[in-house]
Amino acid sequence: MSNCDPIRDQAFTLERMQLALEGSHIGTWDWNLVTGEMHVDRRTRALWGISDDTSASFEHFRNALHPQDRERSNDAIGAALDPTREGDYEFECRVISQADRLERWIEVGGRTFFENGRAIRILGTVRDISERKHRERHVRILLRELVHRSRSLLAVVQAMSQQTAAGAASLEEVQGKFEARLQALSMAHDLLVSQNWHGASMHDLVQAEMAYCLDTSRQPCGRACANGPQIMLKPKAAQNIGLALHELAMNALAHGALARFDGCVTVIWSVDNERLIVEWRETGGPAVAAPRREGFGHMVVKRIVAQALGAKAIMSFPPNGFMSTLSVPAANALATWQR
Numbered sequence: 001m002s003n004c005d006p007i008r009d010q011a012f013t014l015e016r017m018q019l020a021l022e023g024s025h026i027g028t029w030d031w032n033l034v035t036g037e038m039h040v041d042r043r044t045r046a047l048w049g050i051s052d053d054t055s056a057s058f059e060h061f062r063n064a065l066h067p068q069d070r071e072r073s074n075d076a077i078g079a080a081l082d083p084t085r086e087g088d089y090e091f092e093c094r095v096i097s098q099a100d101r102l103e104r105w106i107e108v109g110g111r112t113f114f115e116n117g118r119a120i121r122i123l124g125t126v127r128d129i130s131e132r133k134h135r136e137r138h139v140r141i142l143l144r145e146l147v148h149r150s151r152s153l154l155a156v157v158q159a160m161s162q163q164t165a166a167g168a169a170s171l172e173e174v175q176g177k178f179e180a181r182l183q184a185l186s187m188a189h190d191l192l193v194s195q196n197w198h199g200a201s202m203h204d205l206v207q208a209e210m211a212y213c214l215d216t217s218r219q220p221c222g223r224a225c226a227n228g229p230q231i232m233l234k235p236k237a238a239q240n241i242g243l244a245l246h247e248l249a250m251n252a253l254a255h256g257a258l259a260r261f262d263g264c265v266t267v268i269w270s271v272d273n274e275r276l277i278v279e280w281r282e283t284g285g286p287a288v289a290a291p292r293r294e295g296f297g298h299m300v301v302k303r304i305v306a307q308a309l310g311a312k313a314i315m316s317f318p319p320n321g322f323m324s325t326l327s328v329p330a331a332n333a334l335a336t337w338q339r
Contacts, residue, residue, distance in 0.1 A: 049099030066094035087112030105133040188242035199335030200238035228269035232335040247297035257285030282321040
């Protein structure tokens with residue numbers, strides 16, 4: 001004698017199906033095309049903002065759709081009701097809940113049942129995919145930003161390579177200077193990556209560029225010092241100011257204050273009259289005179305960096321030490337600047 005109870009087994013099957021739907025965060029709906037009646041479960045009501053004491057209807061679904069998605073929805077329904085097709089109904093849309101007015105991305109799916117070539121019923125599911133859509137949008141933004149930054153970086157590298165080659169006496173000199181300049185850019189990038197590209201600390205940038213250019217194992221402390229407020233630079237400003245600091249430091253090592261044991265470099269920055277002022281001062285080096293020919297390092301500061309940031313670069317050559325002042329609009333330089 002069988003112990004099977006069809007009614008009980010059916011109840012268990014429905015319970016298991018309901019648990020599966022709950023676990024996957026899927027809602028269900030049933031639209032009778034003959035009578036126009038629509039039955040929806042609790043999750044579907046929550047997504048559309050339909051109260052428990054309100055009879056669901058197709059009007060609720062259509063009115064809650066984002067205006068830009070209604071045409072696509074009509075096309076999908078038309079295809080689902082076409083007896084010459086398979087009757088599958090699937091699309092993604094934005095829904096504005098009638099309860100909290102929040103906009104959500106919903107994945108809607110269904111299957112149409114036909115009788116004598118006429119659509120009589122659609123069974124379907126809904127699922128909130130807002131989180132996935134937000135991630136996809138974030139990835140698209142990151143990819144666009146990556147392309148933009150890559151193009152900007154390649155333009156800087158191209159200019160560096162051309163100017164380095166034009167001013168060098170040998171292939172070995174080109175290679176050495178070009179690698180050093182790439183290293184300067186790399187340091188600025190490392191700082192930006194550590195802050196998720198939100199910006200870079202001016203203090204950290206100065207320390208990174210100066211530490212690279214000074215050999216602390218041979219040179220005594222005090223050869224270089226930095227002073228200024230705690231500020232965060234925008235990514236583009238960090239790249240270009242870092243490159244300028246590198247070029248100034250390399251010039252100081254080769255021809256300026258750092259070419260002598262008792263020479264010193266001071267970097268001071270401040271924010272004044274809506275501008276970031278970065279001053280480079282050298283003391284204790286050889287006697288200074290204005291060069292007959294502008295070197296690549298000064299060209300980087302006065303042309304490439306200044307143009308990229310809409311800045312003004314002034315260089316002076318008093319006998320007691322070279323000086324450089326870079327004045328950048330705060331809106332172009334500071335990550336948190338607000339007028």
